[in-house]
Amino acid sequence: MAAASFETPAFREYPSVPALKPDAMAHLQPYVANEKIQEALGLPGKLVDDWHDVAIARMGDLLGKYRGLRVFMDSCVHCGACTDKCHYFIGSADPKNMPVARQELFRSVYRRYFTLPGKLFPKLVGARDLTKDVLDEWFSYFWQCSECRRCSVFCPYGIDTAEVTMAARAVLDTVGYGQKYSNEILGKVTKIGNNLGLPGPALLDTLEGLEEDVKADTGVDVKFPLDVKGAEILLVTPSADFFAEPHIESLIGYGKVFHAAGASWTLSSHASEAGNFGLFTGDYALMKKIATRIRDAALELGVKRIIVGECGHAWRVTYSFWNTLVGLGAGGTDPYAIEFQKQLDPRYPQPMHICEYTWDLIERGVLKFDKSLNDHRTITFHDSCNVARGSRMGDRAGGQFDIPRNIIKAVANNYVDMEAGTIREKTFCCGGGGGVLTDDLLELRVKGALPRMEALKQVADSRNVNFMATICAICKAQFTKVLPYYGFKMGVVGGVHQLVSTAIRLEGQE
């Protein structure tokens, strides 16, 4: 990879609104998906000739289908509350990365084609024709949003800006202007079963290797079962957990927790991915297709429970959207949904987050820990956007914030929170979420990490924090890459279950 030619933003003495640098990020676009990638998803291979009409028709389709989108188009009063809440704006100072300005790229076209004043007097109401330049601008700036929804927390009208980004990306896909990174991954997960393209035999080999490693480390036969029919629990986790560092350390942690609980569990080679990039590209049909793979695997294996590993957007999709995607809990009427609902054990939340599962065991005193084994770490927790703002966890409000922190405090002695305005529902995105975790957008990722890096730096300097735990594969990969740009070691980031893995004492452990 050629060295990227951009400057890492300097830490600011007082976090403040940056002086504007118009078009500072106008040069940045991700790679466009090629024909092969597009066509595998049933999308046009390249920009279609009548893209203008196709795009406007698709906009109309989305505005009709999603009432929320139309309300978001009409209700913004340009108050500016969101302007300085976006990590990409803070890190890049490009005014088009202000959430209101990014949405305006779409809203101005909406006004031109879908409102009476815009049709009659476009200039008076800031309505724009959809030109090729506008389309290119969409491709640039709607791929500079991570759909993290921090701006929405501050919007007095509750406009979900991520929905606007998703709509713009859906229109771009429809006219054959897809993003390479996300669409290539969507092709792999729908064909092979995971974002990596990891085939079953490779997965099995990797899991067998893990069993050997854990045995060598602990002397205990911790199993990582695959495709076990009749297992009670199906674990779905991001495929990065099988492949990358530090992700795999959390996978080891899940395995140890299941072992200590004496649980009957399995992974699936058919549904070897929890993540669902259909959310990122705003493609509901694809989202459904990917979610259905998990239902298929659950039906095939006959499991009674589904548990989701450390993956931010996977948890949002399963927790918040599985009702309509796979008919869970919403009285789905297709035969598979009915069978699925009958099969799952109603005594447990379905699906359940791995943190809920572990915390419940901790509360019941099932797990044994030696907290001092984490004493070399002073830990903080980075709330991942899709968990923090797109879901809940457990049976109490704020569970998605408290449960992971409670686990950390149960397995380690040194815990410190980052500054209040940067955590929980106000958490800053890692800078790599929503489909931008790709090398061609590294400049965006580094700049967008600034506010999180500042908050980390503060607790690193004042409280000696040297480990930032998180429960999202994207956050882990993003921080591993960008931490060194800000003077941190890449090993500063890791998973919550990595900490569990360090401290847990298994029966018979050497």
Next chain:
Amino acid sequence: MPIIEVAGKSYETDEEGYLVNLNEWNEEVAGYLAQSENVVMTDQHWEVINFLREYYDEFQIAPAVRVLTKAIGKKLGAEKGNSQYLYELFPYGPAKQACKIGGLPKPTGCI
């Protein structure tokens, strides 16, 4: 798609410089790709590349980082069986950079 020329032969790569046709790979191409990555190939680098290619032949995917570190540790000694050693060889990240030089597709996903 961009074309690279090595020793009088041309090869197609993708936007990011990964070889498109995996069976066109040879050591000269590897040398060229390494140079474009500012990596000076040594015997240690070749150990990694050769293992990656063998693994890919068997499984149609690059090995997990942990599988790779373990294999290298067995071959070159336990002190080298860690990701820090691999990052010294391939500073942009062993998975992506070594795959590129080895003529394998880029690993994708949340990694």
